[in-house]
Structures are given as structure tokens and as C-alpha cells.
Amino acid sequence: MDIKELFKGVAVVIDDKINDKESGDLILNIIEKLEKENIPLLKYNDIPDENIISDFNNVSFILLDWELFEKPEGMYFDEKPFIDNVINFIKILQQVTFVPIFIFSHLESDTIITKLSEEDLYNDRSSNYIFVKKKSDLISDEDENKVFTEIENWLKQTPSIYVLKEWENQLNQAKNKLFWDFYNINHKWPSVLQKTFTDDGSDVNYELGNFIFKNIMARTEPIKFDEKILSISDDELSKDELRKVLEAERFIRNESLPDIPHTGDIFRYSVNGEKNDRYYLNIRPECDIARKRNPELYCLKGKIINEDDINPEEQKDNEIRFVNGAFIEKVNKIYLPFVIFGKIIEFTLNDIKIQKWNSIKADRIGRILPPYITAIQQKYSFYLQRQGLPAIPEKAIVNN
Known part of the structure; x- marks a missing residue:
């Protein structure tokens, strides 16, 4: 399994320290590792507007900080509105796309998982599409690829995301083959089919969509899934x-x-x-x-x-x-x-x-x-x- 190949494509990173080069925050190290592997990143220092979130339906993954705020020293600070904003963001994403979410924070993972579980966003008895990890556990002097190693270990326990990424890659290749094949035959091929379906008395919208779907499936190469990831025992x-x-x-x-x-x-x-x-x-x-x-x-x-x-x-x-x-x-x-x-x-x-x-x-x-x-x-x-x-x-x- 090539983890970098599976997660190729544009990713989104949301962290309040993302533009603060002097902060020394570990998110800067993590971003450096991702960009070194030529992963293009959309960077935000806060939760983007909802009209922008709706455009995240084709991103490869979301990397999210849990604490998008700076705690003032020696003063009371109500962090609940900020945490609620993160939770609301995740719930909106659920309506937009099925995409892996990596929550990398300075907090202990259990603290975040507890809150996610309370919001029905995490089930600690099962695999989850949300991967929670402490930032310091992702950086190692002995392993330059620690970020990818941890993601790979999580992916091996999350077959739904693994299958999604393998399938997405094959689907995108088949989609490109289809549209280039027909574009090279005739640039107006949709109009030709539209006339054919209309003359036949069929529902053009349904028939054209069905035509595209069937042709994409016909061009899809057999996917070689890792059986070790997919296997499950009877008692599970x-x-x-x-x-x-x-x-x-x-x-x-x-x-x-x-x-x-x-x-x-x-x-x-x-x-x-x-x-x-x-x-x-x-x-x-x-x-x-x-x-x-x-x-x-x-x-x-x-x-x-x-x-x-x-x-x-x-x-x-x-x-x-x-x-x-x-x-x-x-x-x-x-x-x-x-x-x-x-x-x-x-x-x-x-x-x-x-x-x-x-x-x-x-x-x-x-x-x-x-x-x-x-x-x-x-x-x-x-x-x-x-x-x-x-x-x-x-x-x-x-x-x-």
C-alpha cells in the first residue's frame, strides 16, 4: 500500500498557527512533511465560511486543529464556542462529503475523542473516519515519515476509508479515459446523444447520466484491495x-x-x-x-x-x-x-x-x-x- 499515492490530490489544513512561522508549532513541521511529498494544500487559520466548505467535496483529506484559539495566560477563557465551531464544521462536512478528517492537536487524543463521542461523531468501539492524534506523536528524529506511518497504521484499521481512496483513484482514471475518448471522437458528443435519447422518447437527463456511469464502469480497471485490511473475524x-x-x-x-x-x-x-x-x-x-x-x-x-x-x-x-x-x-x-x-x-x-x-x-x-x-x-x-x-x-x- 502506497499511502502517499492513496492520498494524492488537494488537501485542506486548518490551524491557527499555520501562518505563524515564529510560533514553533508542530503543525509547521507536519505541513513541511506533506509539501515535501508534493501534496498541494489549501491553508486556513480558522474555520472557513460555510459557502466555502461546500466546495470541499473533492479534497483528499482535511487536517484540522482542535484548538483554534490562543489561551490568555492567567485569565479565564471560555473555549466552548471555539470547540462548538469545530464540531459544527465537522457536522457540515458530513453533509458535503465523505472524507477522512485528521485532528492533530497538542491535546491528548482521549480528551478530543470523548467530546467527539458525546456529539455522535466518534465510536471508540469501531473504526472511524476521524483520525485523532497528538501532534508530538507525529514528529520523530528517527523516522522522517512518522506522519505517513501513523496515517498508514490508522488506515489499516479503517477499511471504509481505505476502500474509498483506492476506488477514488481508479474512478478518476476511468473518468478521464471516458471523457477524453469521446472528446477525441466528437466534441459535441453529449448533443449527439441528447438528440438520440429525445428521438427515442426517453428521459434525456436519466439516460445521459446512466450512459456516463456505465461507460465509466466499463473503463475501470480491477481494483486490487489489500485483503489483510479488509479481513474480519466472525466474532467482530x-x-x-x-x-x-x-x-x-x-x-x-x-x-x-x-x-x-x-x-x-x-x-x-x-x-x-x-x-x-x-x-x-x-x-x-x-x-x-x-x-x-x-x-x-x-x-x-x-x-x-x-x-x-x-x-x-x-x-x-x-x-x-x-x-x-x-x-x-x-x-x-x-x-x-x-x-x-x-x-x-x-x-x-x-x-x-x-x-x-x-x-x-x-x-x-x-x-x-x-x-x-x-x-x-x-x-x-x-x-x-x-x-x-x-x-x-x-x-x-x-x-x-
């Missing part, structure tokens, strides 16, 4: 935590979706006027939906299963078998695990409901992602083409 993850991660991998909640219909949309509906865990899943192909303002959706009906029916100790008529990491599904049923707060939904293939988008869009709760929705579409297609066979007499199989 509870059943509920595992379900939450698996849900995020296959299901997007409605608040993160655009207001347009799509294959995989899932809706909650009422039976006898009550919201009682009944769902519609749209399996109509995307190409049929995109061209219409108020398309018809082909919806499978589903309900949350009783998990006591999975592999019961005593045989039951409605039992559900789970073997070798997969559900054994009957020909007319599909099980979709870990969506909607980790629940498992059973969809039936023999009862499809046609619904207009405008009539049920207010009930959409999220979307099932590929390859899960693709597998459901494939099984439904197979179900429609199935060939019934006569039953085998029990006497031919079972011993009397």
Missing part, C-alpha cells in the same frame, strides 16, 4: 450488523432514489386498510418504463416471512429450507433476504399485479439492485415457460 460482527451490511449491498432506501420508476422498485401496500408487511416488487424491464410518463408496473406480491419456519426442528407444511448459503425455493416462490430492516420477503410468481406508477409511487420504500432483481426477473421468465409433468406414483419410489 453480530448477526444484526451483518444483516445491515448485506441490506445496504442489495437495497437502496427511497430517500436516496430519484423520483422516477425503475426495475426493482419495491412498494408497501395495505390489506384491509392496514400496513401489514405486504409488498409489491416491480419486475418490468427498464426499457419499457423509461419511455412513458406514467408507466404500468408489473408487480409481484410479497410478504415478510416468519423466520421460525426456516429449517425447523420438526417438519412443517410451510417450512422453508436454507442449505449451503441459499434458500431452496419452490417453483412459484422467491425469497429475498435482508431488505427493509433486515427482513426476509417471500414473493409469489403466480399472482402478478399491474399498477400505474403515479398511483403507487408515494408507497415506494426502496429499490432492489442487480444482480438480485435480475435473478428474480430470470426466474419469473422461467416460471412463465415451465412445463408441467405428471406426478410420479409414490409406490414407484417409497418402500412399503
